[in-house]
Amino acid sequence: MQTSKAQISSLRLEGVTKRFPGILACDHVSIEVKAGQILALVGENGAGKSTLMNILMGLYQPDEGRILINGHETRFRSPNDAYACGIGMVHQHFMLVPNLTVTENVALGSKDFQSFLKLDLKGARHRIAEVSERYGLPVQPDAYVDQLSVGEQQRVELVKTLCFGTRFLILDEPTSALTPQETDELISLLKRMSGDISIIFISHKLNEVKALSDTVTVLRRGSVVYRGETKDNSSQELAALMTGHEVNLPHNACEDGCGNVLVSIKDLKVKSDRGNLAVDGLSLDIRSGEILGLAGVSGNGQRELADVLAGLRKAVSGSIMLEEINVFGKSPREIIDAGFGYIPEDRHDEGIVPTFSIRENLILKDFATPRFRIGPFLRLKESEKNAEDLVRRFDVRCSSQETAAGSLSGGNIQKVILARELARQPKALVSVYPTRGLDMGASEFIHTKLLELRTSGVAILLISEELEEIMNLSDRIAVIYKGRIVKILKSSEATRARLGLLMAGVQEDGGVA
Amino acid sequence: MKTERTSTLKFARESAYFTLIVLGAIVAAVGIGAFVLKLIGVNPIDVYLVILTEPLKDIYGITEILVRTSPLILIALGIAIAFRSGILNIGAEGQMQIGIISAAAIALAFPELPKPILLPMVLIIGAIGGALWGGIAGYLKARMGVNEILSTVMLNYIAAQVYGFLLRGPMIDPEELTVGSGTPQTIRLPRAAWLDRLIPGTRLHAGLIIALVMAVLVYLLLWRTTTGFRLRASGAEPRAARFAGIHVERSLIIAMLFSGGFAGLAGAIELTGVHRRAIESISSGYGFSGIVVALFGGLHPAFIVPSAIFFGLLLIGADMTQRAMAVPANMVLVLQGAIILSIVSAQSFFKDPYAKDKFLRRLSSIHLPRQKKKNAPTSDRGGKR
Numbered sequence: 001m002q003t004s005k006a007q008i009s010s011l012r013l014e015g016v017t018k019r020f021p022g023i024l025a026c027d028h029v030s031i032e033v034k035a036g037q038i039l040a041l042v043g044e045n046g047a048g049k050s051t052l053m054n055i056l057m058g059l060y061q062p063d064e065g066r067i068l069i070n071g072h073e074t075r076f077r078s079p080n081d082a083y084a085c086g087i088g089m090v091h092q093h094f095m096l097v098p099n100l101t102v103t104e105n106v107a108l109g110s111k112d113f114q115s116f117l118k119l120d121l122k123g124a125r126h127r128i129a130e131v132s133e134r135y136g137l138p139v140q141p142d143a144y145v146d147q148l149s150v151g152e153q154q155r156v157e158l159v160k161t162l163c164f165g166t167r168f169l170i171l172d173e174p175t176s177a178l179t180p181q182e183t184d185e186l187i188s189l190l191k192r193m194s195g196d197i198s199i200i201f202i203s204h205k206l207n208e209v210k211a212l213s214d215t216v217t218v219l220r221r222g223s224v225v226y227r228g229e230t231k232d233n234s235s236q237e238l239a240a241l242m243t244g245h246e247v248n249l250p251h252n253a254c255e256d257g258c259g260n261v262l263v264s265i266k267d268l269k270v271k272s273d274r275g276n277l278a279v280d281g282l283s284l285d286i287r288s289g290e291i292l293g294l295a296g297v298s299g300n301g302q303r304e305l306a307d308v309l310a311g312l313r314k315a316v317s318g319s320i321m322l323e324e325i326n327v328f329g330k331s332p333r334e335i336i337d338a339g340f341g342y343i344p345e346d347r348h349d350e351g352i353v354p355t356f357s358i359r360e361n362l363i364l365k366d367f368a369t370p371r372f373r374i375g376p377f378l379r380l381k382e383s384e385k386n387a388e389d390l391v392r393r394f395d396v397r398c399s400s401q402e403t404a405a406g407s408l409s410g411g412n413i414q415k416v417i418l419a420r421e422l423a424r425q426p427k428a429l430v431s432v433y434p435t436r437g438l439d440m441g442a443s444e445f446i447h448t449k450l451l452e453l454r455t456s457g458v459a460i461l462l463i464s465e466e467l468e469e470i471m472n473l474s475d476r477i478a479v480i481y482k483g484r485i486v487k488i489l490k491s492s493e494a495t496r497a498r499l500g501l502l503m504a505g506v507q508e509d510g511g512v513a
Numbered sequence: 514m515k516t517e518r519t520s521t522l523k524f525a526r527e528s529a530y531f532t533l534i535v536l537g538a539i540v541a542a543v544g545i546g547a548f549v550l551k552l553i554g555v556n557p558i559d560v561y562l563v564i565l566t567e568p569l570k571d572i573y574g575i576t577e578i579l580v581r582t583s584p585l586i587l588i589a590l591g592i593a594i595a596f597r598s599g600i601l602n603i604g605a606e607g608q609m610q611i612g613i614i615s616a617a618a619i620a621l622a623f624p625e626l627p628k629p630i631l632l633p634m635v636l637i638i639g640a641i642g643g644a645l646w647g648g649i650a651g652y653l654k655a656r657m658g659v660n661e662i663l664s665t666v667m668l669n670y671i672a673a674q675v676y677g678f679l680l681r682g683p684m685i686d687p688e689e690l691t692v693g694s695g696t697p698q699t700i701r702l703p704r705a706a707w708l709d710r711l712i713p714g715t716r717l718h719a720g721l722i723i724a725l726v727m728a729v730l731v732y733l734l735l736w737r738t739t740t741g742f743r744l745r746a747s748g749a750e751p752r753a754a755r756f757a758g759i760h761v762e763r764s765l766i767i768a769m770l771f772s773g774g775f776a777g778l779a780g781a782i783e784l785t786g787v788h789r790r791a792i793e794s795i796s797s798g799y800g801f802s803g804i805v806v807a808l809f810g811g812l813h814p815a816f817i818v819p820s821a822i823f824f825g826l827l828l829i830g831a832d833m834t835q836r837a838m839a840v841p842a843n844m845v846l847v848l849q850g851a852i853i854l855s856i857v858s859a860q861s862f863f864k865d866p867y868a869k870d871k872f873l874r875r876l877s878s879i880h881l882p883r884q885k886k887k888n889a890p891t892s893d894r895g896g897k898r
Contacts, residue, residue, distance in 0.1 A: 312755055333758035344756050353750040364746065364757040368739045376738045 008086055008168045008198060009035045009070050016065035018051055025051040027222040028065065031200075033168075033215075038190070038199045040213035040230060042206065044242055044439035046397075046409040047219040049202050053170050056200075057089050058082045088166030090157045092173045098146035102139055103128060106160045124163070131162045135193050151182035169193075170200045175208055176437050187212050204242065204439040206235040218242055243441040250447050251472050252291060252454070252491065259288040262459035263428045268318030270304040270483075277316070278304040280483035286428065286459040291450065293474030293491075294463045297503050301483035302463050303345070306432045309461070310342050311335040322428055336365055341426030341458075343417055343434050347410065351417040354406025358398055359387035361405045362420050386423075394419040395445070411442025418449055428459040435469060447473060467496055481505045534862050538855035545851035546844075555840055563837055564830030564845075574829060576717035580787060581825035584609075584779035586724040586818055588803025590731045591647075591775030593812040597735060598768030599748030604650060604665025605776040606800025607672030608643040612777025613784045614676055615642030617699050617791040618684065620706035628705040635706045636723075636781045643777015644770040646672060651769025655762035661769075669800070680791060698792040708786035718786030724821075727775070728814040734771075735814075744768050776800060798846075802828070805849050808856050824849075 011033050018026040026048045033039045043049050054060045056067065058076030066073050069085060076082045082089075096105050107113035107124035114120070128141050139152070139159050148156065154174060161169065171190075175183040190199060190212060203209055209216060210230060218226035218241040226241045233241075263286040272278035279301040286292045296302055307313035309320070311332035320328045327335045336342075344350035352361045363372050363383050372379050372386070387401040394415045398408060405416055414434065421429065431450065435443040450473060454460055464470050470477055471494055478488045479502040487502050547557035568574035588605045595602035602608075616639030623631060650668060653659035680697040689696050708718045735741040746754040747764035754761050783795055806824050810817035831845035 310756055311758075331758070331760070332755060333760070336758045342756060346752070349750055350752050350756045353746050353753045355749045356746065360742070360746075364753070367742050373739050376740060377733075378737055378739060378742060380737070 007035065010068075011087075011168060011198065012068040013052070013056065014066050014068060016052065016055055016062045016067075018048075018055060018060060018062050020051075024222050026055070026062070029219065029222070029224050030065075031217050031224070031227075033198050033200060035198055036194055036196070037215060038194050038201055038213045040209040040216040041200055041202045041219065042204055042209055042216060042238060042242055043219035044204065044441050045411050046221075047242070048222040049219055050172065052219070053089065053172060053200070053202065056082065056087065056170065083164055083166075086165055086167035087170065088161035088164055088168070089170040089172065090154075090161055090174060092176060094153050094157050096145045096153060096156060096160075099144060101142050101144055102148075102156050102159075103141045105145060105156065106163050109160055110164050112164075127163045128159055131159055135162065135189075135196070137162075137189065149182075151178055151185070154178065154182070154186065166197065168198045168200075170202070172202045173204075173437075174201070175203065175205060183208065206238050206440075209238065210235055220244055239440050242439070243444075249440070249444055249468075249472055250451055252451060252475060259457065261285045262288040262323060263461070264319075264321040266319045266321075268305070268308065268320065269316040270301070270308050270313060271316055272301075272304055278483050279308070279315075282318075282480070282484055284461075284478060284485060286461055288427075288459050289454055289457045290475045291454050291460040291462050291473050293470035293477040294461060294480055295467060295470050295477055295499055295503060296465075296480035298465050300480050302432075302480060304483075305480075306345065306430060306463055309335070309340065309430045310344070339427035341421040341424060341429040343414075343421060343429070343431040345432040345436075347413050347417055348406065352405045352413055355404055357402045358391065358396065358405050358408075358416055359383050359401040361416055362387050362390055362423075364420060365424060366420075390416075390419040390423055394449075411438050411445075414438060414442060414446060418446060422449065422453060426458060428461070429453060430461045430463070432463045433465065434462070435464075435466070443469075467499055471496075471499075479503055531863075534859050538859040541858070542848065542851040542855040545854070546848045549847050550840070550844065553840070553844075555838060560834055560838060560840055560844075563834045564827060567833045567837065568826055568829040572712070573715060574833075576712060576715035577829050578822065578825040579721050580716050580718070581828045582821045583718075583720040583724045583786070584783050584799045585803055585806045585821035585824055586728060587775045587779035587782065588799055589807035589810060589817045589821055590727055590814060591772040591779075592804050592807035593810070593814065593817060594731065594735065594744065594775070595647075595768050595772035596807065596812050597748050598744040598764055599751060600651065600654060600661050600765050600768050600772075602647065602650070602665055602769060602772045603662055603804065604647060604668050604672075604800070605772070605779075605803050606796055606798070607665070607669035608646045608773040608776035609780035609783075609796045609800050610672045610676040611646040612639040612643035612780030613791055613795055614679055614684070615639055615777070616781035616784050617702065620702045620785070621684070621699060624703035624705070626705060631703070631705040632708070632785065635702075635785060636778060639781025639784070640774040640778040643780060644774035647769040647773015647776065648766060651766040654769075655765045677793070680793060684791065686790075696792075699790050701790045702785065706785055707789055708782065710786075716787055718782075720782035720786040723778075723782060725818065727778075728818050731775075732814040740767065776803070779803075802849065805853055809852060 013029060013031050015028045015030055016026050017024070017028055029048065029052055031039065031041070031052070041049050041052070051060065055062050056076070058078045058081050067076065068074070074085065097108065100108070103121055103125050104119065106128055107119040107121055113124045125141050128139065131137065132139050137155055137159050139156055145153060145156065174186060178186060187208060190201070193199070201209070201213055213230045216226070216228060216230045216233065216238065217224055218238065220242060265282060265284045268279055268282045269277055270279035282301070282305065284292065294302060304313060308315045311327070311330055311334070315328060318328060319326055322338050322340065325338045327338050327340070330338070348354060353364065356364070360383070363386060366372055367378060372382055384401065390396070391398065391401055396408070396412050396415045396419065398412065405413060408416070434446050434450070438446065447469070450460060450462070462470060462473055471491065474491050476488055476490055477494050477499065478485045479499060480486070481503065482505065486505070486507065489498070543561070550557040550560050568578055588609065592602055592605060616635045619638040620631065620635045626634070646668060650661050650664040653664050654661045677697065680699065684699050686693065686698055686700040688700070689698065708720055711717045711719060711721070735745060743759050743764050744767065746757070746759055747761040751761045779799065780796065784791060788795055802824055806821045807817060809824070810820035827845050827848060831842040834840045834844070835842040
């Protein structure tokens with residue numbers, strides 16, 4: 001690579017401070033990484049990790065502080081400056097053009113492969129071969145990106161970044177979209193690579209941090225609260241440092257206090273977008289005061305089932321009873337009015353209207369009820385009171401209730417959604433991946449609230465891909481495979497191994513479903 | 514105390530940023546216009562002076578600006594409702610024409626009715642005509658996902674043909690055929706269908722008052738009613754709106770009914786206030802200028818009103834330049850285009866925090882000494898660490 005020959009033997013950020021309106025995002029943060037080291041940068045959402053990395057990549061300029069590379073102060077005015085120094089970043093959301101091939105994506109990313117009006121695809125292909133050989137990263141250079149699995153796309157991102165001559169790699173929550181197997185592969189891969197390059201690994205999954213990193217720096221609310229060797233700390237200790245208090249994700253320890261069957265799904269058949277039966281004769285009963293966990297590898301009909309329960313997808317046949325009401329084929333509005341609450345999968349675009357204020361989002365389902373309107377008019381005072389109350393009760397961190405909800409962190413957005421759904425006092429709640437991508441503190445809060453809701457007698461369907469979450473919270477666990485429930489276990493009977501086999505379609509009597 | 518100072522500083526920088534971007538956009542628009550004016554061989558400064566000052570020199574000019582302002586406000590209000598509801602209505606021109614023709618038809622059909630009945634009826638029918646025409650595009654989008662930009666533009670052509678056909682055929686003034694020159698126009702509307710003139714001797718009519726009242730009503734509609742809440746939610750994030758039980762498709766249709774209704778009302782007002790008979794080219798591009806007015810006014814009624822006045826000034830100014838300096842009045846279209854480009858570019862600056870940060874950085878590096886002084890107390894604090 002023409003741009004960077006020099007090895008980065010040490011990289012230091014000293015006293016980096018960055019302010020945003022109303023927030024001190026980074027407060028005199030110092031971190032240090034030496035050659036061949038893996039530093040884990042951990043912290044809750046909003047702790048300042050991403051801001052810090054954006055400063056390191058030259059996307060933001062620090063208000064104070066400096067960046068030292070090999071002891072020399074460096075200023076990055078743009079990401080290109082950072083690339084030129086051999087620093088590369090793999091973002092949480094992949095920056096790939098889906099309808100181009102891997103080679104074209106690599107060539108597009110770098111000036112090295114671009115001459116006037118033409119991409120040097122041959123050169124790019126050569127570089128890809130070089131890089132994937134050197135780091136043991138197999139990729140198919142001619143595959144189109146949208147044909148690749150998420151794990152493979154991740155690998156392409158890595159290769160792409162390495163092709164730019166990166167000697168210093170920043171990974172922003174690289175495992176958030178990966179399956180457990182893909183995560184394990186990535187971690188062993190990064191371990192191998194660390195002999196050659198330095199890595200900053202941003203995560204809040206502490207078991208990954210433990211498995212991978214040499215040193216760890218913990219950020220909390222913009223400041224460094226801990227810096228040290230990873231091996232000196234247990235996950236529990238790190239979690240406590242991150243959140244500032246002991247974190248114990250709550251367990252469903254209560255006795256079986258479940259009541260009558262509240263939600264009864266019978267022989268439900270739903271077609272996927274591709275037209276095949278994604279949910280194929282699924283039957284489930286959820287009792288009041290029960291959390292029913294739905295475990296399964298994603299793509300086995302969970303999405304379609306959730307859509308039908310929200311009223312946004314037409315089912316082919318079956319019935320969905322909530323108490324005496326059949327909500328099969330009803331509109332979203334009718335399902336909501338029947339007493340269903342819903343925490344959608346994509347909290348940012350399905351759970352809230354991002355440009356609406358927190359206040360408006362909190363009445364998104366109820367603005368037309370007598371409480372919030374007089375005739376055709378909204379009762380602003382009432383919605384303000386409602387927002388004030390809910391923001392306080394659910395500890396939504398925001399500068400005011402008029403803040404655009406989309407500008408909040410993931411955890412706070414989820415709190416807004418949860419506040420809205422719970423304030424409506426639903427009879428049943430469908431909760432889809434409620435803590436995906438959230439940090440420990442926020443997850444703890446969400447879990448506690450779900451358990452409280454269970455105690456108050458609501459029937460809860462918890463769809464999640466994190467087995468731990470399901471095992472911690474559920475009274476019973478239903479395993480979905482190819483659109484059918486293959487087995488329902490009591491939580492006490494469920495083990496990781498047993499669930500794993502069921503999820504893979506292996507039946508307990510030895511056959512394959 | 515310290516935080517207070519930094520926040521005022523921050524605020525000062527924020528507003529400096531805002532002002533600079535807006536100024537930059539204006540300079541860019543004026544610059545592009547100047548470049549084109551230079552190309553056709555006139556002095557841009559003279560032209561701008563004429564456009565911006567000449568109309569303001571007498572009462573005639575000022576009232577004429579306001580005559581142009583009224584339909585612009587109404588159409589821009591409709592556009593704002595549509596855009597905020599997530600449907601891009603480019604069809605105001607056609608909706609306005611349908612409004613004009615239906616208003617004219619009603620006025621001519623019931624010439625005997627007294628004014629307090631006929632005039633409101635004419636205005637309402639005009640609005641309904643426009644609403645239905647707009648509603649077609651809304652229905653197509655909601656039911657079949659037909660792209661509204663295509664359908665509204667196409668409906669413009671159909672509306673223009675329908676309008677031309679009716680004026681040349683069934684609705685033409687019979688005298689034009691027998692003794693006149695065959696000009697495609699209707700007979701004069703009955704007096705009971707005339708909007709009052711506000712200042713005698715000028716064309717300024719009561720439509721301006723209607724437009725201003727409508728601006729207030731649209732504000733209330735969008736931000737104070739449940740319907741407005743539904744419309745804005747559907748426009749801002751249809752997926753979230755659906756999950757919340759809002760019927761997004763219905764919102765689209767309602768938005769287009771409103772949007773077309775305002776264009777139709779603008780047509781009816783132009784008809785009953787200014788021309789008092791349906792002639793060709795009453796709409797004269799208002800439907801398209803209205804889009805610019807709405808965008809320039811940030812899709813908000815409070816800013817649409819001044820924006821419409823400004824564009825009224827541009828339209829009149831351009832007419833006057835044509836007479837005074839032989840610059841084609843169409844030049845104002847070039848200016849409009851330049852303004853749209855500048856607004857869209859400026860908006861991308863407001864939306865992108867990186868661009869903003871970069872900009873502020875450049876800004877502070879220009880005034881480095883002053884900046885250092887202001888940062889002094891905070892860097893002391895850094896020293897202590």
